[in-house]
Amino acid sequence: MSKAVSHRPGSTTGSGRPLASLAGLLRDWLPRQRWFAGKDRPVTDLSVLSLTELFPGCLHLLVHTGGGVPAPGGTPPAGDCYQLLLSVRKQLAPRLDRAFIGRAEEGSLAGLAVYDALYDPRAAQLLLERLRRPGTAGPLRFESDAAARVPGGLAPRLLDAEQSNSSLVYGDAYILKVFRRIQPGVNPDLEVPGALAAQGCARVPAPVAWFRTEEPWPATLGVLQPFLPDAADGWTLALRALVAGDDFTTEAHELGRAVAEVHLALATAFPPGVHGETSRTVAAMTARLDAAARCVPALAPFVPGLRTAFAALATCDAGPPAQRIHGDVHLGQVLRAGEDWFVIDFEGEPSRPLSERCSAQSPVRDIAGMLRSFDYAARQRRPWRPDWARLCREAFCAGYAARAGWDPRTKHALLRAHETDRAVYEVLYEARHRPDWLPVPMAAIERLAVRGG
Ligand SMILES: Nc1ncnc2c1ncn2[C@@H]1O[C@H](COP(=O)(O)OP(=O)(O)O)[C@@H](O)[C@H]1O
Ligand SMILES: O=P(O)(O)O[C@H]1O[C@H](CO)[C@@H](O[C@H]2O[C@H](CO)[C@@H](O)[C@H](O)[C@H]2O)[C@H](O)[C@H]1O
Numbered sequence: 371m372s373k374a375v376s377h378r379p380g381s382t383t384g385s386g387r388p389l390a391s392l393a394g395l396l397r398d399w400l401p402r403q404r405w406f407a408g409k410d411r412p413v414t415d416l417s418v419l420s421l422t423e424l425f426p427g428c429l430h431l432l433v434h435t436g437g438g439v440p441a442p443g444g445t446p447p448a449g450d451c452y453q454l455l456l457s458v459r460k461q462l463a464p465r466l467d468r469a470f471i472g473r474a475e476e477g478s479l480a481g482l483a484v485y486d487a488l489y490d491p492r493a494a495q496l497l498l499e500r501l502r503r504p505g506t507a508g509p510l511r512f513e514s515d516a517a518a519r520v521p522g523g524l525a526p527r528l529l530d531a532e533q534s535n536s537s538l539v540y541g542d543a544y545i546l547k548v549f550r551r552i553q554p555g556v557n558p559d560l561e562v563p564g565a566l567a568a569q570g571c572a573r574v575p576a577p578v579a580w581f582r583t584e585e586p587w588p589a590t591l592g593v594l595q596p597f598l599p600d601a602a603d604g605w606t607l608a609l610r611a612l613v614a615g616d617d618f619t620t621e622a623h624e625l626g627r628a629v630a631e632v633h634l635a636l637a638t639a640f641p642p643g644v645h646g647e648t649s650r651t652v653a654a655m656t657a658r659l660d661a662a663a664r665c666v667p668a669l670a671p672f673v674p675g676l677r678t679a680f681a682a683l684a685t686c687d688a689g690p691p692a693q694r695i696h697g698d699v700h701l702g703q704v705l706r707a708g709e710d711w712f713v714i715d716f717e718g719e720p721s722r723p724l725s726e727r728c729s730a731q732s733p734v735r736d737i738a739g740m741l742r743s744f745d746y747a748a749r750q751r752r753p754w755r756p757d758w759a760r761l762c763r764e765a766f767c768a769g770y771a772a773r774a775g776w777d778p779r780t781k782h783a784l785l786r787a788h789e790t791d792r793a794v795y796e797v798l799y800e801a802r803h804r805p806d807w808l809p810v811p812m813a814a815i816e817r818l819a820v821r822g823g
Contacts, residue, residue: 389418391479392456395472396433400452404803405534405550407450407721408436419451419586422508425496428487429456430510432552432583451552453591455487455497466490488548494526494538498546501579501594510591514579520544520594534720544578545597549590549717552583553724557590561728562636562694562716571635573628573713598712604701608747612758619765622744625704626769628711629740632696633733633774640694642730648683651732655680655791662798668812669797675819679783679790686783690776692730697722699739701747719795737778738788740766742796742814749810790818 397413400406419432430453437449462470462483469489474482487493500512502520514520524541538546549557560580567576579594604625611618659676663669696703697718705712718727741763748759764779771777778785796811 389421391474391476392431392484393418393433395474395484396454399471400433400435403550405536406452407551407802420509420583422510424455424500424507424510425493427457428493428496430454430507431456432586451589452550453548453552455493455548456484457487457490457493458482458484488528488536488538491526494528494540495523497538498522498524498526498540498544498594501546501581504579509583509585510581511584512579512581514594515577518578520578534717539597542597542599544594545575546592546594548592551720552589552591554587554589555724555728557593557717558697558724558728559715559717560590560593562639562696563593563595565639566632566635569635569639571632571639573632573635573711574716575712575714598705598707601705601707601712604704604706604711605743605747607706608701608744608762609750612747612751612755617761618758619761621706622762622765623769623772624709625711625740626766626771627773628704628713629696629699629736629766630770630773632713633693633736636695637693640730642691642693648688652680652683655683655787655794658791659794662794666797666801666808668808669794669815672815672819676790676794676815679786679818682783683787687781689781689784690733690774692732694728695731695733696736696739697727697731699736700743701740702743721795721799732784732788733774734778734781734784734788735792737767737770738785738792741785742789742792742811745814746810749813786818789814793818 393416397416400413400416401408413435415435415437417434419434420430422430424430432451432453434451435449456471458474458479459466460482462485466485466489469485469487471484471486474480474484498520499522500507501514502522504513506512521541521543524543526538526540529537529539529545535550536548538548540546547559549559560577563574564577566574575595575598577593577595580590581592582588582590604621607621608618610616611621656677659669659673659680663673696713696716698715698720699713703713703715705714744759744762744766748755748762751758767778771779793811793814797808797815800807800811
């Protein structure tokens, strides 16, 4: 039986010494996780917002770092909230080495090994069982599409890839994405695929079950959707083509069509947006650039040149109307199964506030994301293959135009501004998560600032 453990939000000691002991271990472990956003500051404060015994031996936690203590049900505080599933054992089997968080030193957990339960097949199976049978566990709510029939007993495996979240694949039939950084509200990765499926859009795997919390505020915690078993992601396929010296333009053209179809479905599924005033877009892009330059000094010399890309928006054609978009389009977010491209991960850029990610924006933002991704792929090759990226870019835009009815290549200033904004985001992302990759977006920054495109 699951039960909610009574716990005073904001305290690491509300349930006694075990929490204090856990908090100590988590302060060291959290910053080492790829999905941890606050890598640029030490975890000095950590509070437990909610703690639920999901099943015997497995605790579900929402923890908060980097800000004031949040009030229950109140306004979300500054800082970040993370979802953790933790288990304890006397000894960890070697196959759970990667899951090890630390050994508790005090309280009732003293001497026990604390580990990330998502690596434990038993815990992963029990989590799927909860999703198969809608119900509650303390503040947690497990829900499903009434038409979905998820079979029991599917063998779980945790995807190794370093991602923004953690994903479990069950029997190559379903994939459960467990969100790590939790923001109040419905996660777009539940909301958007659900709305697109209702439109009959076949480009997106539709959610079949999900779980969410009511405390400390309503938020989505995880989504189960069909797994595309023989799919390969666009990044893997593009690199394979580059290594083999193959052309990728047919794939890029089809990708352009797929992204355009998703945009058309999004425009129908969500009420059309009002075009934000251009001056506000310019101000927002400029503010993001200035903030990024404060964190990554290498950007500073390019700031004046990059600002001209944003300023040009004031005098150029406004382009297509604002609408709901994907928000973080790149080659890793598209999967090819058979001849078809699918689009996944509608969370948007993980570091942006949820309200911003759900607001109507220019679809050019998504197009710019994919164009940047061709550049990223081309730069994985020595020597660099700018011609490969250029041909993919042309083909993607042509495919997009064939389906959307307008051609991104005719909106040069708009594209340049959005590619610049995206490259600035990438500089910050790489500086925080993969410093070795920083030269990739920096090369684009130099090109966009100095040569203008
Ligand atoms: N429906 C699916 N079918 C097959 N593979 C998937 C599916 N959804 C996600 N994946 C795989 O899982 C990886 C992580 O998914 P993604 O939604 O991008 O998570 P994250 O937000 O953690 O980046 C993808 O790169 C892809 O390889
Ligand atoms: O984790 P997400 O898939 O939500 O996206 C984040 O991580 C991506 C890297 O995994 C990052 O993408 C950047 O690197 C890609 C190559 O690894 C490249 O194809 C993309 O064009 C580039 O932006 C993405 O920006 C970030 O939000």
